[in-house]
Structures are given as structure tokens and as C-alpha cells.
Amino acid sequence: MTGQEPAKKKKKRREPRTAAITLTCLPGTYEKNLRKARQKMEAQGLNMEGATIKRGATGSYIFEISGANGHEKADRFALGMREALKGKTGVKVQHPINMAEMRLRGLDESIKASEVIKAIATVGNCEEEEIHLGEIRKTPGGMGIVWIRCPLKAANSIMGTAKIQIGWALVRAKMLDARPLQCYKCLEGGHVRARCPNKEAVAVNVTAVEMRATQPKTAWQK
Incomplete structure (x- = not known):
């Protein structure tokens, strides 16, 4: 084989074309809360015309x-929904942002x-509050390495x-693979606890879950 092999493309992840709002309520209260939110928001001129509605893995x-202004609309609707359902027990309204994990x-x-x-916020054009940083550790070669979520x-x-x-150096960045779903009831993959098909947790798995809940997270798990 002659010549040089083509350079590998830098790994990126496809960004969603839509913005999303999530509404989480206590079981059995979704109908009442949705009706109240719709009545109050429509009275204020806020509606969800053109929105696609789905059910999440947790219900x-x-x-x-x-649309081009999807995130701005989502912020506005999320604020209106929070106001409409203010004081309701177990209600959570969020405008989630797709996150990624990196290693520097x-x-x-x-x-x-x-x-x-500060460097990530400047280059990535995001807020510093949206960035989560693990502990800066040393590699065997003596240089620093850190886990990032942004x-x-x-x-x-x-x-x-x-x-x-960052500082005087050009720091190398690597995008980490997205973590798969994992159930904290049975520890199997592909689903979450709210939709776990297993009626009873295996004793050894219950112990593992309890240990995971009590042990502090490492810099790579935060």
C-alpha cells in the first residue's frame, strides 16, 4: 500500500433539530396538570401549535x-408552564439541553x-454554569487530564x-461516547427504573445499587 492514509475526521455528534420541554408529574396527575397548564397558558396567548408530543422513558x-427559533420558544413555553403549575406537588418542567462528555x-x-x-465557555459559546468539571488528575507522563460535561x-x-x-498549551480534546441507558433496579441496560420489566430486583443487584448510592462518585462519574 503506497502513500499516506487519509486523516481521520474529528469526532462530532449530530445536534438535534428540535428544542424540547419536559413535563414530569406524579403518577395519575398528568391529565389534571396538563389541562390546567393548557387553560392558563392559552389564556395568556401561549400555545403549543406545531409541537410534537411524545412520552419519555420515565413516563x-x-x-x-x-424551527430556527426553537430554543427561544422552548424557553418561553417552559417559563409559562412553570408559572401555570407553580405550587403543584411533584411537578417538574425543564428545557433540557443536549450534553456531551469530553476528556481534555x-x-x-x-x-x-x-x-x-472559562476557556470552554469562550470557545464553545456557552454559559459557565452549564459546564461540569471533574477533578484534574495526572497522567503517567505527568500532565493533567480532566473530564468535562458541557x-x-x-x-x-x-x-x-x-x-x-488553555494557559500556554494547546490541550487535546476527545469526545466520549454517550452512555447507554441503565436501570438502577436490576442494573440491566436498555431501560430505566420507571419502566423496568422485572418485578423484583435480584438480591445481589439490590446490594450493588445500595453501594453505588452511598459511595462518592469519582471524577469520571460526576
């Missing part, structure tokens, strides 16, 4: 809004966590070159 309602490698000892967060859009911006300037 929550997901309202998907498409090549930090020198002078770099602080706040500098890493908005997918910001991660894709960084992965355009797979490098980011």
Missing part, C-alpha cells in the same frame, strides 16, 4: 419544537479548574480542531 411528556489532556500544573471552564453544541465547536488553548 414524562416531551414537547418538541422545531495536556494540562500543566498551573492550570486551575476555573481556567478550564452542552453538545459547545463540544462540537471544540472538536472542530480537537484542541483548545
